[in-house]
Amino acid sequence: MFGELPSTLQNLTDLRILDLSENHFSGNIPTWIGDKLSTLMILSLRSNNFDGQIPHKICDLQYLQNLDLSRNNILGAIPKCFSNLSAMANRSYDNNYSYDWGGTTTLIYLSALLVLKGGEDEYSSILGLVTSMDLSANSLTGEIPKEIGILVELRSLNLSGNLLIGNIPDEIGNMELMESLDLSMNQLNGEIPPSFSNLNFLNHFNVSYNNLTGQIPTSTQLQSFENFSYMGNYLCGPPLTKNCSTKGLPTDVANNGSSSEGSKVNWLYVSIVLGFIMGFWGVVAPLFFIRSWRHAYYRKLDHVGRKLYVYWATIGM
Template sequence: MDISNNNLTGMNPNLELKLTNSPHIDLSLNQFEGCIPLFLLQAGAVQLSDNKFSDLASFTCSKSKPSNLVILDLSSNELKGELPDCWNDLTSLQYVDLSNNKLSGKIPFSMGTLTNMELALLDLGENKFHGPLPAWIGQSLHQLVILSLRFNNFNGILPSNLCYLTKLHVLDLSVNSLSGGIPTCVKNFTSMTQNFMNSATSMEHWYSLNNYLYVKYEYNLFLMWKGADRRYKNADKFLKTIDLSSNNLTGEIPTEMQYLVALISLNLSRNNLRGEIISNIGNFKSLEFLDLSRNNLSGRIPSSLAHIDRLTWLDLSYNHLNGKIPIGTQLQTFNASSFEENSNLCG
């Protein structure tokens, strides 16, 4: 059933329906509000994004209907308060998107019980979650391809068990209050060390709602891309990125990052990183976007940076870099603003 992209308003009645065969129901892009009707728990896929739903607890914590949910998309609604701690009753879930709401508090431990599913995307960005990053994300959700916790209030260090997420293509922890250093184990992000993308077939996400009905779902998310906040379609197919910008990270950029040669975008800007830019950064042959601005980086710009011919966005401004800017066809195309406020830099 698809009644998406209309101007339907008001509360959805909790109809006394018995849904069979775990149907796919799409009510997205309307103006529905209030509680999510409980009969939708019987559906296999429920798309409710871009509405005004405000109550999640009565839906996820209800035991009145058996849950068959495989896909739950509640992004861009008006959900507020803490996430309910009832996710262990929704063990059939394989896809959860709660981004761009008004959720706050800590991520409940029961979300870590969703470990038997092939959860490939977890997007809780643009909310008001706080506290340390939950350890169970790295310990349990080993199938994650996309992890986006951007624009929240997470604090504490980057836990090293994040490095267990070897299948990650997108790690976005930008605009939080994270501190400490970047773990040296980032080299364990093995999908970011391999220059090839998986074939289109293997990266298409088909979810089985019952024995004969499958639904295809694209992995779309908002991220900072070349200086602008944009919605990126099929991010898992076409993008390998790390964004740790706008935190309070300290220490040096670990040399182990040199192994992540498949990165297309790397944003470590607006932190307190010090030391030199890794000398082998020229090995990032696929890199299109590099932002290391507004840190305390020093030393010379590695000459190998001039070897990246795909680079279309570069920002090294507001650091303490010195010496001559390396000569290379690509580097000479960037505006002086890419290098400004480095008092001992010339060229």
């Protein structure tokens, strides 16, 4: 399917799942998704050609537990209002959505295909167990909003493959139920927040190919991942073999800070070489190539030698 999303979908006001992934839909994500489809629990528009910004109306979907907008051409910043997504934010929130069907109340059990932990997994369970957000492989810009740390019910957060900048918010460390966190292939800088030591349930973690610096925080989980989870940065400390300096920087990066000292040593060697060359061509070379200088030089040596001989002979007497 291709083109813009048909507006007739907004008439499905009791819709729980809207999965239009792996199509060729284009244009902006319509705002009526947040206005009219207020009971959505799963919204997947993965692998389409949507562009424009994420509409803030998405933040009104209080039952939304799985949001997948990955692999599109979405621009702009991550909305700060994501903190309003109640089902992702409130631990006391009743994730088992009850629906009155013909006079009986039934819990909604759904089967969903979710991209978690670097692979696709199918879950047939209450959706509260697999709360996730995937915004990867777009062109999102700006900083990761600290408000995202309010979504403490998230089990998976994937922001990889965007153009995000700035520091990683310390508030992400509050999302202690997180099992999969991918921030790779962005332009993030600064250090990995020490609060990440609180993420004790992580079994997939990737911050590779950013501009991160400093020591990897110490925790059971963060030291359990392979080196490729951290590659393409300026990080140091376990699990990497690169040691940290006293400033918490990789040893080779720290040494660059003393480049002035290194340059002094280099100039010392240069001056020695230049002195040798100038001495050779200024004194020694003429003795080889100018006969009159050579004769005068040896005559002078002979004269000095005779004087020394007489001097030592006199002392000896």
